Amino acid sequence: MGIAEDVAAWVASNWDLDMTLRQWWARLSAAGLAFPTWPEGLGGRGWRPSQAREVLVALGGAGVIGPPAGNAPNMGAPTLLAHGTPEQKERFVRPVADGTEAWCQLFSEPGAGSDLAGLRTRAERDGDEYVVNGQKVWNSRAESSEWGMLLARTNPDVPKHAGITWMMVDMRQPGVVVRPLVQMNGGAEFCEVFLTDARVPVQNVVGDVGDGWNVARTTLAHERGSIGQQQPRGLLTALAGSMPGHLDRTVRDLVETARRLATDPNRRSDVMVGSKSMIRLAKDVGKAADLEVRQRVADYWIRSEVHRLTGLRSRDNAKGGKPGPEASILKLSTAALAHLSRDLSLSIAWALFALLLLVFGTSRKLGALRWVSLFLLLATIGKVFLLDLEDLAGLYRVGSFLGLALSLLVVSLLYQRFVFRKPRPEGS
Numbered sequence: 313m314g315i316a317e318d319v320a321a322w323v324a325s326n327w328d329l330d331m332t333l334r335q336w337w338a339r340l341s342a343a344g345l346a347f348p349t350w351p352e353g354l355g356g357r358g359w360r361p362s363q364a365r366e367v368l369v370a371l372g373g374a375g376v377i378g379p380p381a382g383n384a385p386n387m388g389a390p391t392l393l394a395h396g397t398p399e400q401k402e403r404f405v406r407p408v409a410d411g412t413e414a415w416c417q418l419f420s421e422p423g424a425g426s427d428l429a430g431l432r433t434r435a436e437r438d439g440d441e442y443v444v445n446g447q448k449v450w451n452s453r454a455e456s457s458e459w460g461m462l463l464a465r466t467n468p469d470v471p472k473h474a475g476i477t478w479m480m481v482d483m484r485q486p487g488v489v490v491r492p493l494v495q496m497n498g499g500a501e502f503c504e505v506f507l508t509d510a511r512v513p514v515q516n517v518v519g520d521v522g523d524g525w526n527v528a529r530t531t532l533a534h535e536r537g538s539i540g541q542q543q544p545r546g547l548l549t550a551l552a553g554s555m556p557g558h559l560d561r562t563v564r565d566l567v568e569t570a571r572r573l574a575t576d577p578n579r580r581s582d583v584m585v586g587s588k589s590m591i592r593l594a595k596d597v598g599k600a601a602d603l604e605v606r607q608r609v610a611d612y613w614i615r616s617e618v619h620r621l622t623g624l625r626s627r628d629n630a631k632g633g634k635p636g637p638e639a640s641i642l643k644l645s646t647a648a649l650a651h652l653s654r655d656l657s658l659s660i661a662w663a664l665f666a667l668l669l670l671v672f673g674t675s676r677k678l679g680a681l682r683w684v685s686l687f688l689l690l691a692t693i694g695k696v697f698l699l700d701l702e703d704l705a706g707l708y709r710v711g712s713f714l715g716l717a718l719s720l721l722v723v724s725l726l727y728q729r730f731v732f733r734k735p736r737p738e739g740s
């Protein structure tokens with residue numbers, strides 16, 4: 313039997329809708345099917361990436377909940393597998409494989425983003441512990457993580473890349489305060505994390521003290537690789553770790569919720585529209601025969617295919633489990649595709665968006681959205697009456713036109729004056 317048949321047979325005798333997510337993930341991990349490239353006993357079978365992909369596709373085909381996702385399996389556990397001690401692998405990787413613990417990445421700082429090696433968070437040795445002080449930012453899912461992958465400066469007296477150490481910090485201690493950052497769309501996907509005399513046992517240092525930059529490069533290679541990877545069709549996901557509260561729900565409940573969300577029109581969508589959905593969108597709004605739209609949709613489809621194939625190449629070329637340079641290409645092409653997806657979908661359906669945003673934007677509750685609606689209204693006026701632009705992508709350049717900026721100001725004042733005017737107090 314091939315991998316697909318093996319996995320299908322295993323699922324048939326192990327998937328039970330009445331078991332909890334905790335039980336399902338424990339089974340998946342014990343069978344080595346959670347992360348097949350990882351070692352036996354730690355959720356894997358020591359298999360090649362292409363075999364692991366076959367397992368994932370087969371799990372997707374069976375319509376079950378896939379292995380735990382997120383920072384811990386995508387970049388943290390692979391870092392420990394490459395640089396950790398046997399004790400660290402046993403302590404930290406196993407709970408990642410069975411989804412009972414989630415991790416966040418504590419790398420970026422307010423003054424150290426692109427210049428990551430300039431980070432200032434300090435870790436000073438105090439007996440068998442490090443005492444950590446500093447601030448991190450943009451930390452995805454930090455509010456629901458048990459552990460943080462921390463980069464801290466342990467030696468300020470050497471060149472900046474040489475004084476950094478990679479360590480696992482327990483997020484559940486009083487010295488760690490997590491504040492979600494609310495975005496203009498109302499979501500809060502990132503956090504800022506304040507570390508004040510937080511404690512890290514010396515045995516939680518991964519790699520050598522002062523060699524954190526080297527360890528971090530492994531983490532970042534895996535991060536880039538995971539950003540570009542696409543989930544197989546049909547695979548359902550659930551949040552790992554104890555804090556989101558899913559571990560003790562039945563898989564039946566989670567599957568039903570996931571299916572309901574998949575068909576919920578109000579659901580927040582992914583960062584980009586898939587190429588097939590883009591074709592459908594063009595057909596749905598009657599633009600499929602428009603020569604320019606056809607050309608651009610075809611271009612989008614080709615770029616999406618190149619992206620997908622680069623993902624396969626990246627996986628197959630991974631050396632010793634570490635993604636190669638293709639991972640960097642994937643990260644860049646993910647961002648480029650997200651931009652194209654936005655421009656193209658808006659240019660196909662701009663009139664619809666403008667109308668919807670105008671209608672919804674008049675709600676006071678929607679805050680920033682009303683400004684977006686206003687912008688789109690002006691953009692539409694600009695497109696139709698003033699500038700006769702080819703497509704909405706061009707409207708992003710419009711911001712630099714003095715005339716439109718001026719009309720933005722005037723119309724916004726009128727809009728504020730008449731549409732959002734607060735009712736006057738009685739008698740005034």
Ligand SMILES: Cc1cc2nc3c(=O)[nH]c(=O)nc-3n(C[C@H](O)[C@H](O)[C@H](O)COP(=O)(O)OP(=O)(O)OC[C@H]3O[C@@H](n4cnc5c(N)ncnc54)[C@H](O)[C@@H]3O)c2cc1C
Pocket residue numbers: 416417418419420421422424425426427449450451452453
């Ligand atoms: C979706 C998402 C999730 C993230 N999750 C996490 C996370 O979980 N944990 C974490 O630690 N971080 C996370 N980050 C942060 C991220 O990894 C980067 O560290 C951060 O986005 C870059 O830093 P910055 O925002 O301070 O930008 P800056 O470093 O200020 O850069 C701003 C702009 O200036 C440019 N620039 C900077 N320096 C130079 C230079 N010398 N020359 C020319 N141009 C320059 C940059 O290219 C960029 O365009 C996340 C980011 C995103 C987008």
